[in-house]
Amino acid sequence: xxxxxxxxxxxxxxxxxxxxxxxxxxxxxxxxxxxxxxxxxxxxxxxxxxxxxxxxxxxxxxxxxxxxxxxxxxxxxxxxxxxxxxxxxxxxxxxxxxxxxxxxxxxxxxxxxxxxxxxxxxxxxxxxxxxxxxxxxxxxxxxxxxxxxxxxxxxxxxxxxxxxxxxxxxxxxxxxxxxxxxxxxxxxxxxxxxxxxxxxxxxxxxxxxxxxxxxxxxxxxxxxxxxxxxxxxxxxxxxxxxxxxxxxxxxxxxxxxxxxxxxxxxxxxxxxxxxxxxxxxxxxxxxxxxxxxxxxxxxxxxxxxxxxxxxxxxxxxxxxxxxxxxxxxxxxxxxxxxxxxxxxxxxxxxxxxxxxxxxxxxxxxxxxxxxxxxxxxxxxxx
Amino acid sequence: xxxxxxxxxxxxxxxxxxxxxxxxxxxxxxxxxxxxxxxxxxxxxxxxxxxxxxxxxxxxxxxxxxxxxxxxxxxxxxxxxxxxxxxxxxxxxxxxxxxxxxxxxxxxxxxxxxxxxxxxxxxxxxxxxxxxxxxxxxxxxxxxxxxxxxxxxxxxxxxxxxxxxxxxxxxxxxxxxxxxxxxxxxxxxxxxxxxxxxxxxxxxxxxxxxxxxxxxxxxxxxxxxxxxxxxxxxxxxxxxxxxxxxxxxxxxxxxxxxxxxxxxxxxxxxxxxxxxxxxxxxxxxxxxxxxxxxxxxxxxxxxxxxxxxxxxxxxxxx
Numbered sequence: 001x002x003x004x005x006x007x008x009x010x011x012x013x014x015x016x017x018x019x020x021x022x023x024x025x026x027x028x029x030x031x032x033x034x035x036x037x038x039x040x041x042x043x044x045x046x047x048x049x050x051x052x053x054x055x056x057x058x059x060x061x062x063x064x065x066x067x068x069x070x071x072x073x074x075x076x077x078x079x080x081x082x083x084x085x086x087x088x089x090x091x092x093x094x095x096x097x098x099x100x101x102x103x104x105x106x107x108x109x110x111x112x113x114x115x116x117x118x119x120x121x122x123x124x125x126x127x128x129x130x131x132x133x134x135x136x137x138x139x140x141x142x143x144x145x146x147x148x149x150x151x152x153x154x155x156x157x158x159x160x161x162x163x164x165x166x167x168x169x170x171x172x173x174x175x176x177x178x179x180x181x182x183x184x185x186x187x188x189x190x191x192x193x194x195x196x197x198x199x200x201x202x203x204x205x206x207x208x209x210x211x212x213x214x215x216x217x218x219x220x221x222x223x224x225x226x227x228x229x230x231x232x233x234x235x236x237x238x239x240x241x242x243x244x245x246x247x248x249x250x251x252x253x254x255x256x257x258x259x260x261x262x263x264x265x266x267x268x269x270x271x272x273x274x275x276x277x278x279x280x281x282x283x284x285x286x287x288x289x290x291x292x293x294x295x296x297x298x299x300x301x302x303x304x305x306x307x308x309x310x311x312x313x314x315x316x317x318x319x320x321x322x323x324x325x326x327x328x329x330x331x332x333x334x335x336x337x338x339x340x341x342x343x344x345x346x347x348x349x350x351x352x353x354x355x356x357x358x359x360x361x362x363x364x365x366x367x368x369x370x371x372x373x374x375x376x377x378x379x380x381x382x
Numbered sequence: 383x384x385x386x387x388x389x390x391x392x393x394x395x396x397x398x399x400x401x402x403x404x405x406x407x408x409x410x411x412x413x414x415x416x417x418x419x420x421x422x423x424x425x426x427x428x429x430x431x432x433x434x435x436x437x438x439x440x441x442x443x444x445x446x447x448x449x450x451x452x453x454x455x456x457x458x459x460x461x462x463x464x465x466x467x468x469x470x471x472x473x474x475x476x477x478x479x480x481x482x483x484x485x486x487x488x489x490x491x492x493x494x495x496x497x498x499x500x501x502x503x504x505x506x507x508x509x510x511x512x513x514x515x516x517x518x519x520x521x522x523x524x525x526x527x528x529x530x531x532x533x534x535x536x537x538x539x540x541x542x543x544x545x546x547x548x549x550x551x552x553x554x555x556x557x558x559x560x561x562x563x564x565x566x567x568x569x570x571x572x573x574x575x576x577x578x579x580x581x582x583x584x585x586x587x588x589x590x591x592x593x594x595x596x597x598x599x600x601x602x603x604x605x606x607x608x609x610x611x612x613x614x615x616x617x618x619x620x621x622x623x624x625x626x627x628x629x630x631x632x633x634x635x636x637x638x639x640x641x642x643x644x645x646x647x648x649x650x651x652x653x654x655x656x657x658x659x660x661x662x663x664x665x666x667x668x669x670x671x672x673x674x675x676x677x678x679x680x681x682x683x684x685x686x687x688x689x690x691x692x693x694x695x696x697x698x699x700x
Contacts, residue, residue: 122630126632133685135633135634137626138628152622152666152700194627197624
């Protein structure tokens with residue numbers, strides 16, 4: 001795994017539908033400046049910048065890393081852009097961590113953002129090339145069939161998705177940065193919203209958010225403040241079209257989890273991990289990923305959700321921050337998971353802090369559930 | 383007020399329209415307008431304000447208490463004391479404190495299109511000024527909106543030297559357009575040859591034996607070149623699906639079913655539209671067949687397949 005690496009600064013913007021008061025550059029600077037402030041550092045203390053975001057068509061800014069180099073204090077420094085669809089926020093953190101673990105740099109600023117209000121994600125994801133049929137379905141339409149198949153295979157009752165939709169929004173009420181803060185959120189409220197892409201209801205879907213998240217990653221000798229130590233990092237990918245690919249429980253996700261657990265010395269994630277921030281953009285992905293990430297046996301993930309184990313007061317809280325279901329600046333959503341995991345083990349998660357959290361999982365997935373990025377962070381130096 | 387004079391003026395034609403013998407309902411227009419307009423002396427304070435306006439500047443006057451009045455007055459309205467005689471440039475930007483939308487402007491109004499009357503507190507001022515805001519749409523108006531004056535080119539020293547205030551620039555539209563000439567690759571061209579004839583062409587990997595549709599040149603699992611071409615039937619099984627209820631101008635009419643269809647003899651499902659059956663009657667395991675558009679309408683495109691429709695066979699085991 002290389003040299004030790006720690007998260008020493010986390011910065012987030014408030015997530016909201018439209019950040020009309022800032023440019024893209026202003027948005028990323030806001031998150032980066034907060035991360036620097038958290039680390040007690042200035043722009044000059046940073047050796048390199050890694051930036052991630054979803055496809056360029058989302059804002060219509062080609063090569064945003066070039067446009068944003070000086071906004072992020074990267075003039076005269078290495079700057080690179082990471083691009084792994086929805087998992088990009090996670091991959092961005094991992095590329096930044098690898099620069100520290102490899103001994104290349106001592107302090108790396110990682111930033112990810114999306115300003116979804118500048119265009120329309122469904123448009124950007126459905127470019128409708130010639131020769132193909134026009135089936136504009138967006139991300140929800142893409143994932144709905146895989147959720148339906150999970151429900152068939154596992155025999156999960158229909159209300160499981162509703163439970164997750166409520167649980168994550170209750171958590172969001174404790175997170176001042178969360179986009180969707182719905183007082184009085186309830187099963188009835190979720191179940192009264194329309195089916196957008198059956199079996200996915202409106203309130204079982206993530207919002208469309210503007211926002212940015214940043215972290216300062218540091219080598220052991222450059223640590224300032226309270227560190228969250230990186231215990232393991234892993235990325236996996238697989239082709240979207242491959243005969244026999246299991247789209248409900250993808251092999252890439254299982255392999256990625258096994259790798260990151262091995263590095264962190266985790267043999268029983270349910271018992272040994274204190275809190276997990278997992279990319280759940282549609283509520284049913286909680287039980288699906290509970291199985292994919294080894295927290296429950298295949299077909300049993302929904303029982304864990306139903307038992308309340310993943311609630312903030314359960315034995316393995318998932319998405320204490322409110323998760324992607326409550327805030328979704330797509331390119332940043334993965335980095336937010338990684339950053340929230342770090343905040344938990346630093347004891348800095350505020351009202352949604354899980355008491356005594358020492359080991360946390362950050363997870364992101366993207367594309368057609370084909371790109372995976374995960375890290376384990378801990379309060380104790382490995 | 384000018385609007386009263388206008389109202390009277392616009393009814394001037396009324397008298398001729400009244401029929402004879404109905405004296406009690408007689409109406410006559412009447413214009414009261416001092417020829418050439420009243421001449422007013424401004425006094426030193428308002429005069430300075432208007433002189434500065436003519437030069438494209440907005441000034442306020444300081445009170446003894448240190449407040450800046452805009453528009454300026456000769457006295458402090460709070461205390462009745464004379465103002466100090468010290469003038470300060472304010473604005474030109476300001477903030478809307480309150481507003482009222484005028485959806486049907488009258489002839490004497492400063493703008494011919496709908497606009498807002500607003501109380502605008504200019505930067506550096508302690509009081510608000512009434513002026514028009516040309517915001518285009520009432521939805522663009524809000525308390526706290528930042529605005530700036532749009533000056534007339536020829537100014538005379540009058541409040542109308544500011545034609546109106548306009549919102550600050552907070553957004554631009556950035557059109558992005560890229561034109562491509564898309565040529566299908568060798569594999570897709572081969573597959574479309576088949577689709578043009580109403581058949582699905584796939585291929586079998588010589589290493590793992592899996593059959594891929596559409597036809598492709600290499601196996602995504604094994605990475606080896608594929609050489610064996612196979613034709614698969616246009617029947618298959620729905621493995622899973624979504625019912626799409628979100629309308630999109632480029633998509634079929636909602637609700638429409640997008641399904642994964644495993645063609646008979648293929649090892650990988652294709653995503654396609656299901657039709658000929660109400661959306662809520664579609665099932666996982668349902669047997670379907672491609673419905674091709676009439677031969678005369680076919681092109682080398684997937685739009686040759688109208689959709690997949692149920693065959694009526696018993697459902698397949700998944």
